Amino acid sequence: MLITDDFLPVPVPETLTATYLVPMTGLPRVAPRTALAALAGRLAEPVHGLARQMLDSPLMSVDTRSIDEFPALPPDLLTAFGASREQLDRLAAATHVVVVRAEYRPGWPPAHEWAARTVAAAVAESAGGDVVDVFALQFLDPATALRSLPDAQGRIRLIDWVLVPYSSDTDGLWFTTKGLRRFGLLELQTQGVPDHLTRAWGAVLTGTARRLLRTWTDGLAGEEVPAFVQLPVLTAVTGHDIAVAYGNPDQHGATAPVLLRLELDPATDPDADSFLSLHPPAGHPGPPGRYFASACGMLFSGIQPDVRYARRGDAMTKAVATAREALPDVRARFLAGALPDETQLVVKYGIPGDDGPEYVWAAVTSWEVADRITGTSSSDATTDPEVRIGSPVVVESSDVVDWALLGPAGVLEGGWTQAVLDSGDPTHPPPP
Known part of the structure; x- marks a missing residue:
């Protein structure tokens, strides 16, 4: 193996193991093969077929044990990774646990994970119970577990696995x-x-x-x-x-x-x-x-500084007016914790300069007073050396010319002035 400063050699394990649990009250009434067969037509066939093959091979085992024979699962960690009170109550009331294990070599597809999660979800659905992903210490209801499995093209959402x-x-x-x-x-x-x-x-x-x-x-x-x-x-x-x-x-x-x-x-x-x-x-x-x-x-689009100073234009003026009109609503949603999950509220405001205002973005951290926003700068300002990425800022609401909700894939809502700029209109927001 060639070792250079450009590459980092990372060791590969010989085998990988996936373990899933299905807690239940009493013994399971449906055999794993029967439960898996009930999923026919609801899963992409490559996954369903893979689970059938591994269930019939020495690569997978499905055992039912008394709950007392299995090490107790830490409820605090389960809660930290999203367990609901109902799921923890069902775990506390369980008398038995079905243990699904699968082994496979490293590589793609990760047959051990896909097959074990499929069988565990099938067993949990047949028993009206939950799946516990032992690796992540995470509860999954059967529907969520099944949705995380690959489609017909073998595609998954990595956030369902990492x-x-x-x-x-x-x-x-x-x-x-x-x-x-x-x-x-x-x-x-x-x-x-x-x-x-x-x-x-x-x-x-x-x-x-x-x-x-x-x-x-x-x-x-x-x-x-x-x-x-x-x-x-x-x-x-x-x-x-x-x-x-x-x-x-x-x-x-x-x-x-x-x-x-x-x-x-x-x-x-x-x-x-x-x-x-x-x-x-x-x-x-x-x-x-x-x-x-x-x-x-x-x-993430929408949080870069904007240092283009130009004449006012109708499109940009309308964009600023639209953003300002919606400010009270987005503030109310921010304070109520009603913004979509995995989003960040940012506002765009002007910093005075010799050639006109420079417009920068800030991430909102607090907005208790309607006319004052506390946040952290999302960009370095050219005209003010104290405004740097990550530095605390206080923004007057009257200085805000735009706002946006940023999600993992970009702007989910707002960003009207940025849309005008991206469209090629050379105009800029007029000074507030």
């Missing part, structure tokens, strides 16, 4: 993935992420996972499982990677690629996990958090 938990660290937020080891790849981590990038960096990390997973599985495509797969030290991530990971391949803009440097972070504790850490490219000036914020600005 979670992105985060926690506070001394230098910001610490992000990790939880799910790449299903496919044999080490989990990713990023440290020092600015607090206001919670949703945005989670999406970037998911898109990066998609990009690296594709490289990883391409390296496992041969007949023999290699000892190592070489991953590029500098990985380019685009908005398309993020959109595909979220199952929206057609909902992405033409974004420039963002470079992230990959570094192996081996665990010193034999019981702990090793990680692939993501950093700015070598030689990048300033703290990593500034680079991460800039990367988010490049990957």
Whole structure:
């Protein structure tokens, strides 16, 4: 194997195992094969056929045990990963658990995961119960588990298989993935992420996972499982990677690629996990958090600074009026926690300059007083050296000329002035 500074050799495990549980009260009344047969016509045939073949082979086992024979599942972690009170109550009342296990070699497709989740969902549906994904410590109702399985073209949403938990660290937020080891790849981590990038960096990390997973599985495509797969030290991530990971391949803009440097972070504790850490490219000036914020600005449309100063025009004037008219409603939704999941509210406002106002974006963190918005800058201002990516800002509502809701694939709502600019109209919002 050729080792260079451009590639990072990552070890490949010999086999992979998937484990799913189906807690239930009493013994199962429907055999696994019968439960699986009931899914005929509801799943893409490659997946249904794969599950049948593995269920009839030594690669899969389905056992029913007394709940007392199985280690207790931690309710706090289950809750942290989305378990409802009803699901925890059913787990507490369960007397038995059906254990579905499957093994397979690393590569694509991940037959062990697809087949084990299919059989577990079939058993849970027949019993009116839940599926517990042991790897992620996550409850899945049967319908959700079945929806996560690949379609006829073998496509999946990576967010159904890889979670992105985060926690506070001394230098910001610490992000990790939880799910790449299903496919044999080490989990990713990023440290020092600015607090206001919670949703945005989670999406970037998911898109990066998609990009690296594709490289990883391409390296496992041969007949023999290699000892190592070489991953590029500098990985380019685009908005398309993020959109595909979220199952929206057609909902992405033409974004420039963002470079992230990959570094192996081996665990010193034999019981702990090793990680692939993501950093700015070598030689990048300033703290990593500034680079991460800039990367988010490049990957998500609508938060780049706008320093084009030009005459007012009818289209832009109308765009500003539309945005301002909708400000009270979006504020009410923000305060009520009624904005869509996985979205970030940003506002565009003007900073006075000698040649006219410069318009920049800020991520909203608080809006308790109607005429004053607290947030963090999403871009570096040219006219004000104190307005830098990630720096705290206070914006007067009267200075706002636009707002937008940003999701993993771009602008979901708002962004009227940006739409005018993107259409080629050279005009700019008039000064407030």
